[in-house]
Amino acid sequence: MTAQVSVDEQMRVLMRGVEYGDPNIQRTMEEDLRERLSLGKPLRVYCGFDPTSTDLTLGNMVPMLKMRQFQRLGHDVTFLIGTMTGLVGDPSDKTAARQMLTVEQVESNAQTWLRQVFRVLDPDKTTIERNGDWLASLTLAEVVQLASNFTVAQFLEHETFRNRMAEAKPLYIHEFIYALMQAYDAHHLKTDVQLGAVDQLFNIMAGRQLQRALGERPLIAVTTPLLKGTDGVLKMSKSVGNYVGLDEAPAEMYGKLMSIPDSLMPNYFTLLTEVPSEELAEIERGLAAKTLNPMEAKKRLARSVVALLYDDGQAEAAQAEFERVFQRREEPEEAQELPLALDQDGKASVDITLALSVAGVAGSRSEARRLLQQGGISIDGQPIKEAQVELAEGSLIRVGRHRFLRVVAADG
RNA sequence: GCCAGGGUGGGUGAGUGGCUAAAACCGACGGUCUGUAAAAUCGUUGCCCUGACGGGCUACGCAGGUUCGAAUCCUGCCCCUGGCACCA
Incomplete structure (x- = not known):
């Protein structure tokens, strides 16, 4: 399979859209990748994701798509769930230490992820690993041994840490360990290529360094840009709310x-x-x-x-x-249902503000009132002004731009 | 343990006894416009009652207290941060 696609063609595909933030690193990585591809053997590729939230977003999809490209070119792809790294929390690009998660949270997030991953990746060709499987059992002696391959200066040069020092913000030892854990993952997986967003470059390079220190062939970093959110300004993230989830309809x-x-x-x-x-x-x-x-x-x-x-x-x-x-401003095919007790004519007279808040379309009755006052509510295309309205089975209530409710008869 | 700074609404951040449901900015939401873009523009932005005027309730880390009245003053506690001390 690999042999069927030329190295040039593979390079063209695999280097599309990558970002390193440093031309020297990029050149080195390109050279290394080309060289390793030319061996003609499937490469071991992995990308890790820390299950810190329940949903994957299109932002996560960027490196996943890159994984898919490797996969299609016949390489061995591993989707690594950071069950251990997720506990610690990645300090990269964070102005303050991240809240540590519990084992339960991490595990439950990991579960929901597996449902989403295969929208992008081929399930038959993807290996799923959890880094807790090997990181959890490391002994302290091994961790110390691992740490001895890195110097403090290397970490202090890292922008994130440097900034934090400069701003007199706390910087914890465990945050250093994060990069060590990723490095160990790379070593453990005998990886040829590690994918990730460009903000992971430091952590990925730690793996390269470790492998080299251990006399192994150092991995090739392939990093992708951070995807901007739907607002077009900030990085896509769940906490900002400018995201599109992989699980969305x-x-x-x-x-x-x-x-x-x-x-x-x-x-x-x-x-x-x-x-x-x-x-x-x-x-x-x-x-x-x-x-x-x-x-x-x-x-x-x-x-x-x-x-x-x-x-x-x-x-x-x-x-x-x-x-x-x-x-065309026509009716949607599907809408959330609003069950109402209807009279024998199939109608009901209700207070729309009450109905909307009960249905959860408005956060509170006050909010529903505001929507009404501002002309944000219409029934079957007719904007309404009064809260008391006559609804019939099948009536379509439009709230704001894109929320809809269809009236149905309530059971019993 | 000690010293210092700090904990206000979705966010940043004002406010140091009544004019404060709490400035300003951002965000968010709604209207007009439109391509569910941008820009523009008008408006809303704690909860509950009311058609409205208006009224009530809860809120500034937690618990008490002073006061006619507290986000603002006092006491205790909790939490965050920096530094120091202990370890050396």
Whole structure:
């Protein structure tokens, strides 16, 4: 399999969209990768993810997609769940030490992840590992031995730590250990390539250093840019709320992708789709020359991402739904149900503010009232002003831009 | 253990006895516009009652206290951070 694709072609695919933040490192890694690919043997590739939250986002998908590319080229890919590293918490890119998680939290997060991983990766060709399996049993003597391969100065040079020192913020010993653990993972897995977001470069290079110190062949780091969130400004993250989850329904995912700033499109295309580079170039040219409607390009993007995570049919359906609901302002195909006790005519007179808060569409009755006052509520296309409304079975309540409720008869 | 600084709404962060449901900014939400983009613009942004005027309740780490009145003063406690001491 590997032999069928030329090294040049592999390099072209694998180096698409990578980012190192340092041209020297990039050059070295490219050379090393080319050299190792030319041996013609499948490479051992891994990428670790710390189960610190319940859902994976499109941000996590960027390195996952890179894993998939390796996988398709016939390399051995391991999805490593950081059951141990997740406990400690990665200090990279953090201004303060992260809260340590419990074993239970980590395990439960890991479980939900496994459901999501295979939307991107081929389950038959992916090895799943948990680093707790080997890290947990290390003895203190072994940890000390491991630590002896690194110097404090190396860590203090790391930007994250340096900044923290400069700002007189706490810096804990266990945060140093994090990089050691990752290094040990790389050694344990006898890895040829470690993938990760570019903010992981320090940790990944620690693995390279350890392997070299142990007389092993040092791994090649392949790092991807951090994906910007849907706001187009900050890094995509759950805590900021500017994220798209891998688990989200196609229509929702499609909609969120349509709401990203235009400027983000090239970035998303490169990092989240497998649209060939030549086509991307064409799209960018079209956008620059204004011969291509940005909305059309974005639809293509949204469709591509949904198709990658689901399938073409669902992507088409998501697009159709989007066009129907948001472009033509027609009714959605599916809506959350609002069960109401109806009279014999199939109608009910209710206080809409109460109904919305009970249904959880509005956080409180006050919030529902505000929505009403601001003209944010309509029933079957008619904006309403009064809280007391007549609803019938099948009535469609639209709240704000994109929340819908369909009235159904309550049981009993 | 000691010294110092600090704990305010989703976030940053004002406020040092009543004019404070708490400035400002950000975010978020809603309207107009529109391509669920950007920009613009108007508005909302603790909870509950009311059609509205208005009223009630809860809130500034926790628990008490002083006061007609406390986010603001006092006491105790908890937590965060830096430094020092102990270990050496």
